Amino acid sequence: METNKNKVAIITGGASGIGFAIAEKFVQNNIKTIIVGRDQQKLGDAKNKLGELCDSFSCDLNDLNEIPKLVSKIISKHGQIDILVNNAGINMKKEFTEVTDEEFQKILLTNVTAVFALSREVVKHMLQKGKGSIINISSMASQYGIPKVIAYTASKSAIEGMTRAMAVELSPKGIRVNCIAPGFIATDMSAKALNKDPERKNKVLGRTPMGELGQPSDIGDAALYLANGEAKYVTGIVLPVDGGNSIGF
Ligand code: NDP
Numbered sequence: 155m156e157t158n159k160n161k162v163a164i165i166t167g168g169a170s171g172i173g174f175a176i177a178e179k180f181v182q183n184n185i186k187t188i189i190v191g192r193d194q195q196k197l198g199d200a201k202n203k204l205g206e207l208c209d210s211f212s213c214d215l216n217d218l219n220e221i222p223k224l225v226s227k228i229i230s231k232h233g234q235i236d237i238l239v240n241n242a243g244i245n246m247k248k249e250f251t252e253v254t255d256e257e258f259q260k261i262l263l264t265n266v267t268a269v270f271a272l273s274r275e276v277v278k279h280m281l282q283k284g285k286g287s288i289i290n291i292s293s294m295a296s297q298y299g300i301p302k303v304i305a306y307t308a309s310k311s312a313i314e315g316m317t318r319a320m321a322v323e324l325s326p327k328g329i330r331v332n333c334i335a336p337g338f339i340a341t342d343m344s345a346k347a348l349n350k351d352p353e354r355k356n357k358v359l360g361r362t363p364m365g366e367l368g369q370p371s372d373i374g375d376a377a378l379y380l381a382n383g384e385a386k387y388v389t390g391i392v393l394p395v396d397g398g399n400s401i402g403f
Contacts, residue, residue, distance in 0.1 A: 337396025
């Protein structure tokens, strides 16, 4: 069985919510974990909590020119990248006709274009070693129709397609690419979408057979599985971790 010792992972958006829970699982399992985000204070606090196996780099991933520089800095300091978790993402809840072109583009920039640009730069290094694992994060918005999240839905549907396209191109070269589709997970993002909208929250829970929101650590467990050797024959999948929400009546 391969060991996690000496493995290096990047988790975008690793200072909060689901990304932080994934980072916790990774450091608990001996993976050197680099968290990336924009808010330096949040990154510093998370790094302190995660301990010495964690490092942090601040970067606005919307600034695509910064992405190759970020990856170079990480390689100079840590020498390799074995795992990439493309977790950073933004959401916006708004009526279809109210969404401006700029808002639509901004969500696509963070949730899709930046994921592509970072993956491309990281893959260049993974190819030199002939191995790696990439985990993308989609959403229930790409499993069925959810109103008032048009740009988010477009972005997360793109992520699932990109996961498959990357998997067929990169798996022959030793790089596995998978996707987790979280159900409704208790984080700031879902609180913003649900807490002032009891009708939507009831609808979510009503079609979740397990009857409650998921915990960020549930996604951490799934990411750890996909990242490490136990999933060595798994590539190109979208794994719902959703308490049954995607198949609920
Ligand atoms: P949070 O809002 O808690 O976390 C999002 C993270 O992304 C933050 O740490 C933020 O850091 C980072 N981020 C956002 N934009 C940028 C950027 N331009 N550059 C760098 N970092 C950025 O959300 P969640 O933890 O809930 O969501 C994480 C992922 O899971 C997202 O992709 C989301 O779509 C997905 N998801 C969440 C669900 C849920 O129920 N919570 C359900 C399904 C999917 P900072 O602000 O410091 O930049």
